[in-house]
Amino acid sequence: MSADVAVVGAGAAGLRAATVAALAGLSTVLVDSYERSGGQYYRQPVSTPHLPSRTQVEGRRLVDAAYTAGVELRNSTSVWDATVSPDGGVTLRLTSGDRLSTLECRALVVATGAHERVVPFPGWTLPGVYTAGAVQALHKAHGVAVGQRVLFAGTGPLLLVAAAGTRAVEVLEASRLAQAGARHPLATAAGLWRQGERLREGLGSAWRLRRAGTPLRTGWGIVRALGDDRVEGAVVARLDADWRPVRGSERALVCDAIATHYSLVPDTDLLRLLGAAMEHRPELGGWVPSRGPLMATSVPGVFAAGDCTGIGGAGLSLVEGELAGHGAVRHVTGREPRRLPLTALRRERRFQRLYGALFTPRPGLAVLARPDTVVCRCEEVTRGSVDAAMTAGARTVSSVKAVTRCGMGPCQGRICLPAVAQLTAAGPPPEARAPLVPVPFEAVASCG
Amino acid sequence: MRLTASVAVVGGGVVGSAAALFLAERGEDVVVLERASGPTQASVRNAGGLRAQCRNRTERRLALASIALWRDLAARTGIDIEYRQGGNLRVALAEPTLDALAAQGVEEAEDGLATEIWDRAALRRRAPHLSARFAGAKYCATDGHANPILATWMVVNAAKAAGVRYLTGADATHLDVDGGRVRGLRATAGGEVLHVEAPTVVHAAGPWTAALAATIGVELPLTPARNAMLVSERVPPLLAEFVSSHELKVYLRQARAGQVHVGGVFTVDGTFDQRVTHAEIAHLARAVEILPELGRMRILRTWAGTLDLTPDHLPLLGTPSGVDGYLVAAGFSGHGFCLGPAIGRTVAELVTGEPTSVDVTPLHPDRFAAC
Numbered sequence: 001m002s003a004d005v006a007v008v009g010a011g012a013a014g015l016r017a018a019t020v021a022a023l024a025g026l027s028t029v030l031v032d033s034y035e036r037s038g039g040q041y042y043r044q045p046v047s048t049p050h051l052p053s054r055t056q057v058e059g060r061r062l063v064d065a066a067y068t069a070g071v072e073l074r075n076s077t078s079v080w081d082a083t084v085s086p087d088g089g090v091t092l093r094l095t096s097g098d099r100l101s102t103l104e105c106r107a108l109v110v111a112t113g114a115h116e117r118v119v120p121f122p123g124w125t126l127p128g129v130y131t132a133g134a135v136q137a138l139h140k141a142h143g144v145a146v147g148q149r150v151l152f153a154g155t156g157p158l159l160l161v162a163a164a165g166t167r168a169v170e171v172l173e174a175s176r177l178a179q180a181g182a183r184h185p186l187a188t189a190a191g192l193w194r195q196g197e198r199l200r201e202g203l204g205s206a207w208r209l210r211r212a213g214t215p216l217r218t219g220w221g222i223v224r225a226l227g228d229d230r231v232e233g234a235v236v237a238r239l240d241a242d243w244r245p246v247r248g249s250e251r252a253l254v255c256d257a258i259a260t261h262y263s264l265v266p267d268t269d270l271l272r273l274l275g276a277a278m279e280h281r282p283e284l285g286g287w288v289p290s291r292g293p294l295m296a297t298s299v300p301g302v303f304a305a306g307d308c309t310g311i312g313g314a315g316l317s318l319v320e321g322e323l324a325g326h327g328a329v330r331h332v333t334g335r336e337p338r339r340l341p342l343t344a345l346r347r348e349r350r351f352q353r354l355y356g357a358l359f360t361p362r363p364g365l366a367v368l369a370r371p372d373t374v375v376c377r378c379e380e381v382t383r384g385s386v387d388a389a390m391t392a393g394a395r396t397v398s399s400v401k402a403v404t405r406c407g408m409g410p411c412q413g414r415i416c417l418p419a420v421a422q423l424t425a426a427g428p429p430p431e432a433r434a435p436l437v438p439v440p441f442e443a444v445a446s447c448g
Numbered sequence: 449m450r451l452t453a454s455v456a457v458v459g460g461g462v463v464g465s466a467a468a469l470f471l472a473e474r475g476e477d478v479v480v481l482e483r484a485s486g487p488t489q490a491s492v493r494n495a496g497g498l499r500a501q502c503r504n505r506t507e508r509r510l511a512l513a514s515i516a517l518w519r520d521l522a523a524r525t526g527i528d529i530e531y532r533q534g535g536n537l538r539v540a541l542a543e544p545t546l547d548a549l550a551a552q553g554v555e556e557a558e559d560g561l562a563t564e565i566w567d568r569a570a571l572r573r574r575a576p577h578l579s580a581r582f583a584g585a586k587y588c589a590t591d592g593h594a595n596p597i598l599a600t601w602m603v604v605n606a607a608k609a610a611g612v613r614y615l616t617g618a619d620a621t622h623l624d625v626d627g628g629r630v631r632g633l634r635a636t637a638g639g640e641v642l643h644v645e646a647p648t649v650v651h652a653a654g655p656w657t658a659a660l661a662a663t664i665g666v667e668l669p670l671t672p673a674r675n676a677m678l679v680s681e682r683v684p685p686l687l688a689e690f691v692s693s694h695e696l697k698v699y700l701r702q703a704r705a706g707q708v709h710v711g712g713v714f715t716v717d718g719t720f721d722q723r724v725t726h727a728e729i730a731h732l733a734r735a736v737e738i739l740p741e742l743g744r745m746r747i748l749r750t751w752a753g754t755l756d757l758t759p760d761h762l763p764l765l766g767t768p769s770g771v772d773g774y775l776v777a778a779g780f781s782g783h784g785f786c787l788g789p790a791i792g793r794t795v796a797e798l799v800t801g802e803p804t805s806v807d808v809t810p811l812h813p814d815r816f817a818a819c
C-alpha cells in the first residue's frame with residue numbers, strides 16, 4: 001500500500017497535518033495505535049454514554065475535518081519498523097493485531113506525542129498508584145474513577161485538570177507557581193498572552209478543587225506511598241528549590257489511590273529509528289529532533305510536529321501540525337505554502353517557554369528512590385542495582401541498561417530510562433531499533 | 449599525560465580483559481585502554497554460547513580450556529553469570545548433513561570431547577519441543593551458555609581486582625614502534641593526549657584492530673560484519689539446549705529470565721553499521737521453523753553487534769613478523785566470547801614466554817602474509 005503522505009499519530013498535530021495534506025489533494029494516511037483518533041488531549045470516549053467534554057467536542061471536530069478532507073484513518077495500528085528508501089520516500093511497517101502490512105509514502109509526518117514521565121519513589125509499584133494521565137484517560141474514555149480519596153502529586157497542568165475531574169484529597173504541585181510567576185512577571189504575562197482557553201481551564205480546575213474543599217499546595221511533593229497490598233496512604237513533604245524533600249516537613253495522609261504526573265517525555269522512537277538528528281533539551285522534556293523550516297527533520301521527507309518534538313501542549317501541536325502538513329505538501333508537490341500561522345506559532349512558543357520554566361523536573365526528585373525501590377518494573381531492577389552498575393563503571397544510560405537489563409522489558413524503557421538518565425552522565429540518545437512495538441513471530445517469519 | 453606499564457592492552461572487551469587478568473596474575477603491570485566506558489561491543493553483543501563441539505581442532509581445544517576457565521572464574525569470584533550446562537544441539541535437515549556431523553564427532557572424541565548423534569526418532573524423543581522436520585542432530589551434553597554481559601563484566605572486574613588499571617574513554621591513536629620493537633602507544637582521552645610507555649602491546653580491539661595496525665604497516669585481514677539478533681518476550685522454560693541449524697542459518701537459546709534469543713548464521717559483511725534491517729529480522733523470525741512454540745510469541749526487540757571476520761574464520765593470535773613486543777588477538781569471527789578466557793591465558797603465556805597450554809601456532813597472523 002502507498003500514499004503521498006503518511007502521518008503517524010492522530011492527536012492534535014497529526015490530525016491537523018493530515019488534514020492540510022489531504023486538502024492539498026494528496027493521498028494521505030493517518031496511522032494511530034488507539035481505537036479512536038484524538039490522541040491524549042482530545043481522547044474520545046470508547047463506550048460510555050456520558051456527555052462529551054469540551055475537549056472531546058473539539059477533538060471530534062478535528063477528526064471530522066480530517067475525514068471530510070479525505071484522510072484515510074487507520075486506527076489500532078502501530079508502526080513497528082521504518083526505513084528511508086534510496087529514492088527518498090519512507091517505508092513504514094505496520095502491525096494491527098496479528099496482521100502486518102507495509103505503507104510506502106513520499107513524505108512522512110511524525111506526530112507521536114509524548115508519554116508521562118514516571119519518577120520512582122518507595123511504594124510506586126503498589127496497586128492504587130497511577131499516572132494522572134491514566135486517571136484522566138479512565139475517566140474520559142470509560143467514566144471510571146480510581147478511588148474515593150485520590151492524592152495527586154508531581155508537576156504540570158494535567159495534574160490540576162485530572163484532579164478536578166476526580167475525588168481528590170490533596171493536590172501537590174512541586175513547582176512554586178506563584179513565586180516563579182512573580183519572579184518573571186513579563187515572561188509569565190507573555191507566556192499567557194492570548195491563552196484565554198488555557199487560563200480558563202486552569203482556573204476552572206482550581207475553582208472546582210476549591211469548591212470541593214481540596215487543598216492545592218505548590219512546592220510540595222510525595223515522598224513515599226504507604227500500604228502493604230495496596231495504597232492506604234502517603235508521606236508528603238515540602239520541597240526545596242531543587243525539589244528535594246525538606247527534612248522535618250514530612251507528614252502522612254490517608255488516601256486510597258495516588259496519581260502522579262511529572263510532566264511529559266517526547267516519544268521519539270520512530271524519529272531515532274529513522275536516524276533523525278536529535279538534541280538534548282531538558283526544558284522540552286529531553287531528547288528532541290532538530291528541525292528546520294516547516295518542521296523538517298534532518299531526514300529528507302520526514303517532518304515532526306507536536307509534543308514528540310518538545311512538550312508544548314495542544315495549542316502548539318495544532319500550529320506545528322499545520323506547518324508540518326505544508327512541509328509534507330511542499331516536499332511532494334514542490335508547491336510553496338501560502339499564509340502560514342506564524343503569529344500563532346510565536347504565541348504558542350512563548351507558552352512553551354513558560355511551561356518549560358515552570359514544569360521541568362528538577363534533580364532533587366532523584367533522591368526519592370531508595371536502594372530497594374524498583375526502577376524498572378518490567379525487569380524488576382532496583383535503584384540499588386543501577387547504583388551498583390554505575391559504581392562498577394557503567395556511566396551512560398545504554399551501559400546501565402546493558403549491565404542491569406533495566407529498560408529491556410515490554411515497555412522498552414519508555415517508563416524507566418528517563419529516570420535512569422537523571423542519574424547518569426549525559427550520553428548520546430538511546431538507540432531505537434525495530435520492533436518499536438512487539439510483533440508476532442509467525443507473521444514476521446511469513447512476510448520474509 | 450604519560451604513564452608506564454609492562455603491558456598495554458588495547459581493547460577492554462572479554463579478550464583484552466582476560467589477557468590483562470592472566471598477565472596481572474603473573475605479576476605484570478597492566479594498563480587497559482578502552483574507548484567506551486566498558487565492554488559494549490561483540491563481547492556483550494552475542495548469544496552467549498559456550499560450545500566446544502562443531503569447531504576446528506585448534507578452536508576446539510581452546511574452547512574446552514575456555515569453558516573450564518569460565519566455570520573456574522565464576523566459582524572464584526562468586527558471580528552468577530547465568531551459566532547453564534544445557535547442552536548444544538546442532539540439528540540437521542538432510543541425511544548428508546547428519547553424516548558429516550557424525551564424522552566430526554569421531555575427530556572430537558580424539559580430543560576427549562564426547563558427543564552423541566541422535567537420529568530422527570531419538571531427536572523426537574529427547575527434544576519433543578523441536579520441529580519434527582529434522583533428520584537428526586549432534587548433541588554435546590557438556591556445552592552450554594551464559595549471559596555474556598554478566599560474564600564479560602565479571603572478567604573486567606576480576607582484572608581490576610587483580611590490579612589492572614583501566615583507562616576508559618581512551619581511544620588508541622598511534623602505536624610507537626622503533627627499531628622493529630613496539631615501545632608503547634598514544635591515545636586521546638577526554639581531549640588530552642595520553643602516552644603509554646610499554647615494552648609489550650596486546651591489541652584486542654575486534655574489527656577496529658585493523659585500522660590501527662595498518663599505521664605500523666601490519667596488514668590484518670579483518671572484515672567488519674554485522675550479526676543481528678532478536679529476542680522474544682519472556683516465556684516459561686521451553687529450551688535447555690543451545691540449538692543451531694546451519695541449513696536454516698539460525699541459532700537460539702533461552703535466557704534464564706525467559707526470553708528466547710535468536711541469532712543468525714549469516715552476516716552482512718563490510719559494515720560497522722549496527723542497524724538491523726527488515727530482511728534480517730524476517731530471516732531470524734524463521735527460528736519458528738526450529739521451535740514451533742515461538743509462533744505463539746512476539747518479538748520484543750533486536751540488536752546487532754560487529755564481528756571481526758578473517759578469511760578462514762579463525763582468530764589471529766600472535767606477533768606479526770617485524771614488530772617485536774606487539775601481540776595481536778583479534779579476528780574471532782563470532783567466537784570471541786566463548787574463547788575469551790583461554791585466549792587471554794594464551795596471550796599471558798606468550799608474553800611471559802611460558803609454553804602455551806594449547807598449541808596456537810595455526811592461528812598466527814602471518815598465515816595470510818604470503819597470499
